[in-house]
Amino acid sequence: MALYDHGVRHFGENYVQELLEKSAALPKDIQWHFIGSLQTNKCKDLAGKVHNLFALETLDSLKKAKKLEEFRSENEFPKISIFLQINTSGEENKSGFDPVNGYAEILEVAQYIQSCSKLQLRGLMTIGSVLQSKSGEENLDFRALVALSKKLEAALGLGEALELSMGMSSDFEEAIRQGATNVRVGSDIFGSRPPRN
Template sequence: MSMEYTKERAEELLSKAKNVNDIVGKLGGGKTRLVCVSKLKPASDIKALYDAGYRHFGENYVQELTEKAKSLPKDINWHFIGGLQTNKTKDLAKNVDNLYAVETIDTEKKARKLNSTRENVSKPIINIFIQVNTSGEEQKSGISPEDCEKLAKVILDECPKLHLQGVMTIGSIVESKSGGINHDFIKLAEVRKLLQENLKVELEMSMGMSSDFEEAIKQGSTEVRVGSTIFGVRPPRNGH
């Protein structure tokens, strides 16, 4: 896995990342984290941003994340932000020492599996974001807002190798394109508020991507996941 990048590519990436980071810093008052989503992009792109000081990177596929983590610097904070199958949680927990966060936990089974594997391999605690289906659409991943508290309690009370860091959602693309208030973001803020009050915890909100990260920050997001705006359009996966 090559880490070599051209000066031109590095300049392009750094210019785009700086533009996004400046907006994130301005709108978030320095309190919002930027995760550069590098899925399907070469490790050399990540290395170029790493060399410029960026440390938080997001990946959507378990195999791709584990392969990149082996080759890239060990102080990168990896975020897994893709749909997670229960049978893949073991690979993720076992093979990525510097796994900063898994942001797509939406069942007790996934949480327990991630925790038990991490316990068996004696690796650091993983930050967890509960993925919430804020729109109620059947085709979307995530737990229903009503079931969040039960899952949160399992993570807090029964999973010592997991740290409940926040809640996450994918906002409506239609609402994002309209440029107005996004009701998915409103709903996530309500879920967060309720969990914080009932469970006496402080939680982050991970919401907002390339098309809507500015609106997400305005609505209280503490973390945004930005990919194509920084890295450019992604190639089709597996050539399809």
């Protein structure tokens, strides 16, 4: 609560169950960002039970977008800001849309979100590869996200730039240099998470 007492209101959470518990117990003016991998069967809880869910930063399918819209529409909760997760590194252990071969799908999901009453397209998110982050050079994964955002903004006719959620505790400085508007630095602030049982 020290950060809250210093005026911070935006917090991220990786796990739906923990977010449900924290959002019920902590002050209602906290703006929660869900930054973990979202399973389809958790969309109902996330959209239907967390009134102050500000953003979902890991949307990776049209099916999940439709579920979120459906369950958020069942109440008077505010819109959820959506970041599409893009797998710019191409690593198999990471979720997200393929920025090249999956562009048509990305565009379809973005257009669907634009038509929603309870979802709002806010930006794109990526997790850069560890090797890119440690290279000391420009991060090609971040560059790919910037390029995709420009292409998508033009295709959607957006009047303002999409936000870019990229960079974590180990590489946020380079991410900011390359245009990040949001960074995920929980490990630097709160320390490493203990292993889950």
